[in-house]
Amino acid sequence: MSVGLFEAFGAELFRLRRRRSSWIALAATAAVGFLLALAPKVAEQAMAVAQQVGATGGGGGGTISGFVYLASGLKGAAVLTGFFVALAAATSTAGEAAHGTLRLALARPVQRHHIFLSKALALGVYLEILLLAGGLAALAGAALVGDFEAIAKFGLVKSTVTDMVWRSLFALVLCELSLLGVLGLSMLAGVALSGVGAALGTTLGFLVVSTMATIGVESLRPYFFSSFATSAFETLRAFGLGIDAPRPVWFGNPTLQDWADVTFSMTLPASCAFLFFLLAGVHFCRKDWLT
Amino acid sequence: MEPALEILRLTRQFGARRAVDELELRVERGEIFGFLGPNGAGKTTTIRCVLGLARPTSGDIRIFGRSVISERTAALAGVGSLVEGPALYEGLTALDHLRAAARYVGTPVSESQIAEALGSVGLGDRGADRASTFSRGMKQRLALATALLGEPRLLILDEPTDGLDPIGTVEIRKLLKSLKNRGATVFLSSHLLSEVEATCDRIALLDRGKLRACGSVAEVKGNQSLEEFFLGVVAGGIA
Numbered sequence: 001m002s003v004g005l006f007e008a009f010g011a012e013l014f015r016l017r018r019r020r021s022s023w024i025a026l027a028a029t030a031a032v033g034f035l036l037a038l039a040p041k042v043a044e045q046a047m048a049v050a051q052q053v054g055a056t057g058g059g060g061g062g063t064i065s066g067f068v069y070l071a072s073g074l075k076g077a078a079v080l081t082g083f084f085v086a087l088a089a090a091t092s093t094a095g096e097a098a099h100g101t102l103r104l105a106l107a108r109p110v111q112r113h114h115i116f117l118s119k120a121l122a123l124g125v126y127l128e129i130l131l132l133a134g135g136l137a138a139l140a141g142a143a144l145v146g147d148f149e150a151i152a153k154f155g156l157v158k159s160t161v162t163d164m165v166w167r168s169l170f171a172l173v174l175c176e177l178s179l180l181g182v183l184g185l186s187m188l189a190g191v192a193l194s195g196v197g198a199a200l201g202t203t204l205g206f207l208v209v210s211t212m213a214t215i216g217v218e219s220l221r222p223y224f225f226s227s228f229a230t231s232a233f234e235t236l237r238a239f240g241l242g243i244d245a246p247r248p249v250w251f252g253n254p255t256l257q258d259w260a261d262v263t264f265s266m267t268l269p270a271s272c273a274f275l276f277f278l279l280a281g282v283h284f285c286r287k288d289w290l291t
Numbered sequence: 292m293e294p295a296l297e298i299l300r301l302t303r304q305f306g307a308r309r310a311v312d313e314l315e316l317r318v319e320r321g322e323i324f325g326f327l328g329p330n331g332a333g334k335t336t337t338i339r340c341v342l343g344l345a346r347p348t349s350g351d352i353r354i355f356g357r358s359v360i361s362e363r364t365a366a367l368a369g370v371g372s373l374v375e376g377p378a379l380y381e382g383l384t385a386l387d388h389l390r391a392a393a394r395y396v397g398t399p400v401s402e403s404q405i406a407e408a409l410g411s412v413g414l415g416d417r418g419a420d421r422a423s424t425f426s427r428g429m430k431q432r433l434a435l436a437t438a439l440l441g442e443p444r445l446l447i448l449d450e451p452t453d454g455l456d457p458i459g460t461v462e463i464r465k466l467l468k469s470l471k472n473r474g475a476t477v478f479l480s481s482h483l484l485s486e487v488e489a490t491c492d493r494i495a496l497l498d499r500g501k502l503r504a505c506g507s508v509a510e511v512k513g514n515q516s517l518e519e520f521f522l523g524v525v526a527g528g529i530a
Contacts, residue, residue: 002364003397011394018391019382100378104437107342107372108395109364288345 002109005117011105012122016088022126025084026133032080033134037073037141066146067164067240071171073141075233077134078175082207082229085127085179086186090199092119093190093284102289112285120277123183131176153242167239171232177269178228182207184276191284225272228265293356295320295445295476296341301350303336310336312500314350318478318493320444323471325491325508326480329525333500334480335375338449341478342372354445368397371443373451377434379422385409385433386418389440396441408436413462427454435463439470446470449480464490484517498525 016022096102105115142148151159159167185206190199207226214221221227296318303311311333318324328334339345341352343363352359357366380388389408393400409418412432417425422433431454438446451467452460460483467477467490481487487494488508495505503524504511512520 002368003395007394011391014387014394015380015383015391018387021382099381100375101380103342103344103372103374103378104380104392105395106344107367107370107374109366109368109370109397110395111364288339290339290345 002111003114005114008105008110008114008118009121012092012118013125016122016126022088025080025088026130029077029080029084029130029134030137033073033077033137034141035073036076037069037138038145039072064146065151065164065240066142066148067151067168068237069142069146070138070168071233071237071240073138074135074168074172074175074236075230077131077138078179078229078233081127081130081134082179082182083204084130085123085183086203086207087196087200088126089119089123089183089186090190090196090203092123093187093280094193094199095190095196097190097289098195106289113281116281116284120183120187120281123187124180127176127179127183131172131179135172151240151242158242159239164236164239167236171236174228174232174266174269175230177266177273178225178232180273181225181269181276182229184273184280188276188280188283191280191287223268225269228269292320293353294318295322295355296324296478297353298337298341299351299353301337301340301352302348303333303340303345304348309500311340311347314497314500314502316495316502316505318476320476321471321474322492323467323477323479323490325487325494326478326497327482327484327487327494327521328497331499332497334497335449337497338372338374338447338478338480341447342370342374343367344374364397369441369444370447371438371440371445372447372449373434373438374447374449376450376453377427377430379430379433379437381423382421384419384421385414385425385436388422388433389436392437393440398441400440404442405440408439409433411439411466412436413459428456428459431455432459435466442473443475445476445478447478450482451479452481452483452486460486484521488517496521496524 093102106112148161148164150157150161151164182203186199186203189202190196193199193202210224210226214224214227221231294317296316298314298316301311301314302309314333314337326334326337336345340347341354341359343359343366347360352366354366354370359366380391383391386405386409389405393405406415406418409415412435414429414432414436417429422430425433431451435448435451438448446467452463455463464486467479470477479487479491491508493505493507494511496503496511504520508517511517515523
């Protein structure tokens with residue numbers, strides 16, 4: 001009798017749930033999401049920008065929209081989620097290979113692709129839970145200091161609450177796709193390299209270099225999956241401040257304004273994530289696990 | 292009836308070096324089979340190939356008649372193993388480690404069976420302790436309990452008494468004999484010749500990837516002690 005994908009997935013989830021580090025990551029992500037939504041410096045910067053552009057939220061009176069604080073909290077939570085997911089993926093592949101615990105599954109009647117898929121799915125669930133915790137905490141923080149009402153500028157409604165809610169959700173989806181790319185990249189590094197440090201270092205190194213490239217060459221920004229993790233929330237923040245988005249700020253690309261461009265912006269991080277998972281999965285199934 | 296384990300002309304090459312060279316072995320059901328050899332002889336590579344962790348360059352391995360290469364999951368059903376030291380989920384308690392490992396066994400493992408596996412290696416009262424707090428010997432015992440999950444028909448053990456004190460070694464010997472009495476087959480790789488002599492029905496000696504001797508302990512060693520025989524083969528290159 002062999003072990004199916006569902007049982008292997010259950011085993012991965014069981015271990016993630018029983019690890020102290022998973023709970024520490026959850027608490028840290030929620031705390032960062034909440035604190036960054038409240039961060040006085042962020043609020044000051046937002047206020048200064050709001051004064052410059054004359055934007056108000058909550059029906060006037062100079063208050064900053066809660067969506068600006070929410071974007072700030074979500075951005076912090078996304079960065080931390082990316083780090084914790086990369087760490088968990090490296091631990092689950094390279095770490096388990098180094099400690100020998102990967103053998104506990106590989107030497108049992110489980111298909112190798114089921115082992116890989118169960119790890120990817122469990123880590124995907126972990127990613128969603130971290131992001132959800134960070135998002136809810138950011139929402140709580142934002143609700144404490146801002147109002148979730150229509151964005152007005154010079155007496156005109158620039159964005160309705162419904163618009164902003166959809167934009168927030170779209171930004172979250174883009175962020176999730178980007179973080180799935182981080183997860184796939186970390187699993188690929190974890191399967192190909194020996195040791196958690198090497199796998200995590202390679203993943204973070206790639207992310208840092210690609211982020212620096214997008215800072216240096218603004219027009220590259222839409223073409224690096226990693227930039228979608230946070231730039232989606234920068235766009236949300238711009239909308240929250242009543243800046244004339246999307247043209248100047250929509251992921252740095254002025255053409256990203258209609259549904260075709262929106263589809264493009266989702267396809268890019270999704271394609272990267274798929275490619276990384278595919279390469280990692282093929283390598284995992286073919287590799288001689290000699291450690 | 293098919294043997295518990297059959298290794299057919301197994302070869303595993305690393306570059307130009309042959310770690311295992313045309314190895315042929317047959318382990319009958321219900322026996323304790325000792326697999327001997329000096330360091331670097333190819334024992335662990337053979338075990339890795341048997342468990343499907345590494346692919347052979349050529350040859351085949353059959354477990355209860357099923358090929359590990361073409362029917363890996365079917366062949367590995369009912370096989371428990373301990374390879375190259377204790378591999379434990381160290382962040383978990385001993386019980387949680389066994390619960391996690393039990394999900395890969397392929398047959399439902401009840402809480403009472405998990406407790407029984409833990410008790411059989413003398414850790415019945417340490418289930419709530421984290422594996423990371425265990426001594427080397429206790430980790431080895433817990434790894435052995437992991438291999439026992441699901442009542443395997445074939446147990447493949449690489450140095451199971453490594454790190455154990457004399458009392459632990461005797462307990463493991465008793466455990467292996469009780470497993471044999473229950474019908475299980477044990478494939479035991481060890482450096483401890485006295486241990487092998489006291490426990491095994493038949494032995495095989497591997498040196499530089501090649502099988503040098505195979506048979507019952509008495510047949511293989513003849514009038515010499517097992518140690519003299521072992522040293523003679525390893526030093527001389529032939530039996």
